[in-house]
Amino acid sequence: MESTLGAGIVIAEALQYQLAWLENVWLWVTFLGDPKILFLFYFPAAYYASRRVGIAVLWISLITEWLNLIFKWFLFGDRPFWWVHESGYYSQAPAQVATRARSRWVRVMPSLAYCTFLLAVGLSRIFILAHFPHQVLAGLITGAVLGWLMTPRVPVERELSFYGLTALALMLGSSLIYWTLFTLGLDLSWSISLAFKWCERPEWIHMDSRPFASLSRDSGAALGLGIALHSPCYAQVRRAQLGNGQKIACLVLAMGLLGPLDWLGHPPQISLFYIFNFLKYTLWPCLVLALVPWAVHMFSAQEAPPIHSS
Template identity: 40%
Template sequence: MEALHIQGIQMAESLQQRTMSQEKVWLIVTHMGDPKAAFLLFFPLSYFTCRRTGVALLWVAAISEWLNLVFKWMLFGERPFWWIGESRLFVNNPPKVQQFASTCETGPGSPSGHAMVTAAAWWVMAASLGSSLYSRTHSVLLSALPYLLYAGMLLAVGLSRIFILAHFPHQVVSGTVAGLVLGVVLSRRVPEGRPLLFFVCCSMGLLLGALLLHAGLEQLGVNLSWSIALAEKWCAHSEWIRLDTVPFSSLTRDCGALLGLGLAQYWKPGGWSLPWAPRALCVALSSMGLYHINRLPLPIRPQTLFYSLFFLKFAIVPQVVMVLVPGLVHLLTDKKKKD
């Protein structure tokens, strides 16, 4: 592994030296590949394009991020920004690399969550768009374009994670492969129209399953907070360490989103039927609403309160996208038609 890590540092150094002028582009790409972007950005966009695709994307994103958390707890992957210092291999000849505000994530590094969740969630969109294009045009070439864009975006996200020293190349590759497999498998069975009890059981099952695994590993003497200590030690700026990058934050996000998905389908089975123009308005309003919900400051002490509120925040997301905003737009457009 040491040779693999050294090669990864060399690749990151070369990438930074050659493309530092595109720093802002890399940072935008890495934010687009953030798992929470699947919930806050791509979910409303896909939902108002095709209801089934939106439900599938949220389902796939939540399950794949939960599995990524489990894999990270089991694999103990290093991250480049702390491995450089911990390895003591570069004391006399430190690599010419720099950190960024997005670098200092606190969870283990393997496999890459950005690559894994992005590959899984974006597969849903690519497959849906490709199928739609083929049914309309019967052109294999046109229907292949979403898959080419999918591959190109995954490559860009992977390189961005290497560029900012968040992951080694092999972590990006393993995350991408795992995400692709999950996207293909999970998108075949979309829980559209399932009863609320199904989502309650999924949400609580994933939450309790992760907590039991965590407790079991701790009982075996495994320190699952090791990565947090290293991130705090080697991060260039302490303010770059954020509680929403801690593994338990992703856990509460996934469980909250699944419960919210069940509640949204319970409140309004089948969703709202809207023409294309009101749907575009729904995308804009939902995106604005989720942007402000995401910006809501949460108290970080006590941490139990933070995680509880984080859970509620992402349980609200499907309500906004699937119930509140389309319901409001339907009410306004229907009233306008009657007038």
């Protein structure tokens, strides 16, 4: 394992020395690959393009982030995978374009652009020393396999209790593993303690780096998905079948609401932060699936001119 880590450091140093002039590009690319951007942009964009794909993107995010949390405790210390959670579903979009296009280059370009994006995000994570190369590769393979397995099994039409139990299982399962390892003498927050000790500016240490930050996000989103799918607003909008213009309006409005929600401050106490994060991401799917489409639908209905019969 030490040799693998050493080789990863050599590769990261080579990238930093040889491609230092691309630093701003790498930072921007790694921002686009951040899990929070998936919730902020990829999830609503996918959902308004295709209901099933959007819900699938959210599900694959919940599962892979949970696995990320667990596997980094067992296998990789404090270095998480970069999970390619979109791979099993966003690859459907290039496939659909390919089947409808006659030109070979038109058929190839979407898949080529998609693979280029995955490669760029992986290299950017190595460049900024967020992950080792073997972690990027492991995340790519695991994400592809998980996407392939889940494609025909996306939970959509389930009882509300199913989503509540999923959120509870995510929390209890990881908590049990965490406290078991802690009892065995493994300090899973060792890097945070060192960061507070040696970092020149402790305010640079974000709450999101805490062990259960992603867990509170994922469990909240799982519960919020169930609440949204069983809400009266969702039922009304689903029967209405929004048009393309309405879907674009939904995306714009959702981004306008989710952006400020994401930048909201948080309590300084860690326990209150977890509760706040859970509630915030419980609201997230409710906005995207139910409240925003319902508001756009109601506004469009009011603006539509009356139809006069002859």
